[in-house]
Amino acid sequence: MAEMSGLLHEAEESMAAARSYRGELRLRLRGLSEARRQVQESAALTRDALRLHFQDMMASLSRMLDARLTALLQEVDAIERQNIKPLDDCQKLLELGVTTAEGLLREGEVAVSCTNNNQENLSNFTNKALQIQLDSLPEVPALVEVPCLSAQLDDTFLSMARDHISKHGAVTSRxxxxxxxxxxxxxxxxxxxxxxxxxxxxxxxxxxxxxxxxxxxxxxxxxxxxxxxxxxxxxxxxxxxxxxxxxxxxxxxxxxxxxxxxQTSLIPHEWSPGLEAYSLSSRRNIALRNDSPQHAVLYSRNATYCPGQTLTFRVETSGSSDRRDSIGVCVEKLGGLDSLQRDGAVCIGSSGSVYVNGKEMTNQLPPVSPGSSITFDMELISLGVTSEGPQLRRRVTIGCGNREVVFDWQLEQSPDSLYFGCSFFHSGWKVLVF
The missing domain is CATH 2.60.40.10 (Immunoglobulins)
Known part of the structure; x- marks a missing residue:
């Protein structure tokens, strides 16, 4: 009885594998159908383009153009035949696999349905299922791996001499x-x-x-x-x-x-409106420091910067430099401050100095100037799991010009996303964020 139960279990597993195998084969058949359609439709479009182009010139060059058109169409046919054949072979292999899987399923259903005195049938069925290799699936080429035929043609060819006609036009397989x-x-x-x-x-x-x-x-x-x-x-x-x-x-x-x-699921980076010292573009991705006497940090509208992404600031124009200038990212928006050179933030000053939690690093980057792109890259590095939960380290890379600095940023709290911000003490600075 135990042996019978084991055979039933093996048969059910084999049937489940066959169903999965059949489903995967059908998915590949659909992919193969798309590949065939790309080859055939592009070949048809190429033929149409070639015919239309050559028909416009047939009045004056009919015999020569007919000869060249025939040659090009034969080239299209040859490429199509050459590349359709392996797709046909793959299709036959997939269809054979589907037929084999369906036949195996029918045999399994018969073997399982006869629960009395069918130990031999179940054993034969499971042995057959093992021999078919239900985990072996043929590869179906991606669309970019199969030809997409097209023709390259020159509309000014009528003015060219007869000896150029034999070289006119070309067919490419991709x-x-x-x-x-x-x-x-x-x-x-x-x-x-x-x-x-x-x-x-x-x-x-x-x-x-x-x-x-x-x-x-x-x-x-x-x-x-x-x-x-x-x-x-x-x-x-x-x-x-x-x-x-x-x-x-x-x-x-x-x-x-x-x-x-x-498509993207990420909302765009935007500067936060309403700060008197900064004028924003209509999309709020460009901030201009105006001549307001107010000194404050301009933050992002939302915390949209996440580890694993690259945050880029491009300086479009610049004003006079100040040691308190800053461009960077931070954990939270704090009012009443005039710079990001503080705890819970990393930033670069207009002179190229880098600040981590308010402390200046020894390494410096090039001074910020019009055309400078400043990039922030951040990755989370696991330090293991303790009783307090997973321990993570933030590794930050700040780049400017052809140089970059890399450091680990220690934070008491580790939010999923960060704000970005900037502060400039003189007018004329314009910064695009993306």
């Missing part, structure tokens, strides 16, 4: 750049991209985005960097991003990367 990471930032999203075509020499990049997968795309960045923080992003709203590149010495842009969607 864009030369792809987005590799979307990372949420307070009120923004950090977009990172990379070159996936080693032979493509990029002169600069172009990043675009749009809200809710509708409407036209907007330019967010054009330049040589491979990352950019897109600000003014509405929290909890989906945005789509794409990037392309311009080859060295060329005017036209490459095909767009595969669309990537992302």
């Amino acid at each position: 864009p030369p750049v792809q987005i590799e990471e979307l990372k949420e930032r307070p009120g923004g999203i950090l977009v990172r991209w990379c070159k996936v075509d080693d032979d493509f020499v990029a002169q600069d990049y172009r990043l675009q985005y749009r809200k809710n997968s509708c409407g036209p795309f907007e330019d967010a960045y054009v330049g040589t960097e491979c990352e950019f923080i897109v600000l003014h992003i509405t929290p909890h709203v989906e945005y789509e991003f794409r990037v392309c590149a311009r080859g060295d010495g060329r005017q036209e842009w490459s095909p767009w990367s595969v669309l990537q969607s992302g």
